[in-house]
Amino acid sequence: MEENKLRQLLDSLTWKEKVGQLVQLSGDFFHSEELTVGPKKKLGITQEIIDVVGSVLNVTGAETTRDIQEKYLMNSRHKIPLLFMADIIYGYRTIFPIPLGLGATWNPKLIKEAYEIIAKESRSAGAHVTYAPMVDLVRDARWGRCLESTGEDPQLNAHFAEAMVRGLQKEQNGHLEGIASCVKHFAAYGAAEAGREYNTVDMSERRLRQDYLSGYKSAVDAGAKLVMTSFNTYDGIPVTGNEFLLKDILREEWGFEGVIISDYAAVQELIAHGVAKDEREATLLAMNATNDIDMKTGCYANELEPLINKGEIDPKLVNDAVWRVLKLKNALGLFEDPYRGSTVIQEKENLLTEENRNLARKVAQESLVLLKNADNLLPLKPNHQKILLVGPYGDEQDLIGLWAVHGKSEDVVSIKSALEKILKQDNFSFEQGCGLLSDYQFLGEFGATKEQIGSLKMTETEKKIALKQAVEAGKKADIIIYAMGEHTMQSGEAGSRTDISLPKNQQEFIEQMVELGKKNILISISGRPLTLTKEVEQMDAIIQAWFPGTEGGNALVDILFGKVNPSGRLSMSFPENVGQLPMYYNEFKTGRPLNSSTHRGRFVTKYLDSPNAPLFPFGFGLSYGTVDYDELKLSSERMTTDLEISIRLKNQSPYECLETVQLYIQDVTGSVVRPTKELKKYQKVNLLPKEEKIITFSLDRSDLYYYMKDMRFNTETGDFLVFVGKNSNDTIQASFELI
Numbered sequence: 001m002e003e004n005k006l007r008q009l010l011d012s013l014t015w016k017e018k019v020g021q022l023v024q025l026s027g028d029f030f031h032s033e034e035l036t037v038g039p040k041k042k043l044g045i046t047q048e049i050i051d052v053v054g055s056v057l058n059v060t061g062a063e064t065t066r067d068i069q070e071k072y073l074m075n076s077r078h079k080i081p082l083l084f085m086a087d088i089i090y091g092y093r094t095i096f097p098i099p100l101g102l103g104a105t106w107n108p109k110l111i112k113e114a115y116e117i118i119a120k121e122s123r124s125a126g127a128h129v130t131y132a133p134m135v136d137l138v139r140d141a142r143w144g145r146c147l148e149s150t151g152e153d154p155q156l157n158a159h160f161a162e163a164m165v166r167g168l169q170k171e172q173n174g175h176l177e178g179i180a181s182c183v184k185h186f187a188a189y190g191a192a193e194a195g196r197e198y199n200t201v202d203m204s205e206r207r208l209r210q211d212y213l214s215g216y217k218s219a220v221d222a223g224a225k226l227v228m229t230s231f232n233t234y235d236g237i238p239v240t241g242n243e244f245l246l247k248d249i250l251r252e253e254w255g256f257e258g259v260i261i262s263d264y265a266a267v268q269e270l271i272a273h274g275v276a277k278d279e280r281e282a283t284l285l286a287m288n289a290t291n292d293i294d295m296k297t298g299c300y301a302n303e304l305e306p307l308i309n310k311g312e313i314d315p316k317l318v319n320d321a322v323w324r325v326l327k328l329k330n331a332l333g334l335f336e337d338p339y340r341g342s343t344v345i346q347e348k349e350n351l352l353t354e355e356n357r358n359l360a361r362k363v364a365q366e367s368l369v370l371l372k373n374a375d376n377l378l379p380l381k382p383n384h385q386k387i388l389l390v391g392p393y394g395d396e397q398d399l400i401g402l403w404a405v406h407g408k409s410e411d412v413v414s415i416k417s418a419l420e421k422i423l424k425q426d427n428f429s430f431e432q433g434c435g436l437l438s439d440y441q442f443l444g445e446f447g448a449t450k451e452q453i454g455s456l457k458m459t460e461t462e463k464k465i466a467l468k469q470a471v472e473a474g475k476k477a478d479i480i481i482y483a484m485g486e487h488t489m490q491s492g493e494a495g496s497r498t499d500i501s502l503p504k505n506q507q508e509f510i511e512q513m514v515e516l517g518k519k520n521i522l523i524s525i526s527g528r529p530l531t532l533t534k535e536v537e538q539m540d541a542i543i544q545a546w547f548p549g550t551e552g553g554n555a556l557v558d559i560l561f562g563k564v565n566p567s568g569r570l571s572m573s574f575p576e577n578v579g580q581l582p583m584y585y586n587e588f589k590t591g592r593p594l595n596s597s598t599h600r601g602r603f604v605t606k607y608l609d610s611p612n613a614p615l616f617p618f619g620f621g622l623s624y625g626t627v628d629y630d631e632l633k634l635s636s637e638r639m640t641t642d643l644e645i646s647i648r649l650k651n652q653s654p655y656e657c658l659e660t661v662q663l664y665i666q667d668v669t670g671s672v673v674r675p676t677k678e679l680k681k682y683q684k685v686n687l688l689p690k691e692e693k694i695i696t697f698s699l700d701r702s703d704l705y706y707y708m709k710d711m712r713f714n715t716e717t718g719d720f721l722v723f724v725g726k727n728s729n730d731t732i733q734a735s736f737e738l739i
């Protein structure tokens, strides 16, 4: 629609119709009959508002969305189509690995391809907007939503944020071919104190800008059409009513002209936060902060019009918000085609295709991280050894994680079925061995009934039999593969935990099994870094598999048998124990570093009962090959505008290796304290067997910029260290002077 016509449309709306565009309701408001008693009554939303509402939350499927849209438009005076928005975080029907696994690929280019597929499936299923990517920087593995993040590094997060937005919002001949991206959760939700869900976030503006904003900024710069506010506070003010974040930074400093939508009920939660007395004040706070859409509460629906009529809010704020929503609908072409071509036939053709599965398998292969491989136990040779697969994830298809909302476990290739495809019967056996958990009571909070919870729990007899059968089978095996991990519902939203080791019953099972003295391989399925401290001692090999998605079983078997050489590198540190958290590689220096020359013994930054170091550091991952790094060279010892840095890689192995060469810097002296290391460059490099390559990086002066004492984003002259290597710990060091 021409913009002038769109403006005329805006001007022709009543205030109620305008308010309607700023309200988002869930699907049950549109196709369930018992609205009077159910959600409508609960939210106090009138039918008048439902008839003019602007968008729908988490309804997908060509048939359903078409049906709702058709009925809605029939009653619509101005024929303004509904926007269908949904949580499509790392896959619609073809589910890729969780984003913490995507981060471990260090391959934004590949992830952009994945998100193009996600957009294609989603669009054909009637989705117009996805609440993705989630780009919250994470440093605390107790927080369940690490699952949705690409990790702890500002720059890596920024690269993935851009890749995901560009993949989702793929342009074709100047038109939006994909779906609109709603980047979330703005801002710094990942810094919830104590890793406790929905808890306070408080930090300096310097830390906010230096570490936490990069992902959102990158997404906005990549053209994300929406931003979702986060539940947390920043500097004592909840983000959904925080003018500094939403107006000053997002809109004015970054020039974001898209739609800001609150997270679920976050407008009304301003009351619970204690910054609004009632829904009227909550509405005022949120609208004055330029939050455009109120997700799933009655605040805007019931309070905005009275505020306008009483002259208690600037009508321009509301008109501007409605204008942004109408422009979004126009950018999606909804006025010309409210269904964006989504049909049941097209949906069937586009979902879960072989091409999509193949890409999901490739991404999963690159997401898997080999954490240990003693005596090069891996890769295995098919049918050379007797293999026993044990553990609750062995024959489990639920490998897609909590936020795979529209994925189906029955599409998933389990580890067992993938193994059965390449191993002969007399070389392979499977025994469950133990349950996923010993107690499922917590599922009650997610709506599970007592009966469902009861059915999940193994009886004492069942436990004894399962263990006995596993031990008996283990005696006949040469190698035991343990498919273990945390329950899907133990991570993701509302999944904060203070004990992030493997479930106790699984640990007890492992203790019994390793007594057999066989070769042991752990596959860890989790939505976060787990403290695998005990397992590192017990296992000969460990693969961190995340929730690997629809093709997870196949990808794991590809790695186990060497069809693919593992190349994943951690994008989030794995702690030795939960007491070390929050933990991140790019920590500041302190006045009493561990290796202090001026202080001895206990009087340095350390614990009495734990190392400072992570179990596995940021950037860590093993390969089946051995690649040596040497000959680090700088084009000069002094840098003015740029510096060339090179390093030689030599593949000493018979394997083709995909190495992620990482370059870090340290600003030795700044006007404020600087991190011990900061990732600045990385390259994924393929090395043929015995191949040698010189890898070069170009460091620009702007790569050294940071928020200095006066908050200017720049740098000061002085000494810098540069580190190049295969992870944040294992590097070769050099230095240069910035002049």
Ligand code: GLC
Pocket (backbone or CB within 6 Å): 058, 087, 131, 184, 263, 264, 493
């Ligand atoms: C949830 C999540 C958010 C999600 C939204 C809509 O509470 O915080 O990530 O997109 O509600 O489901």
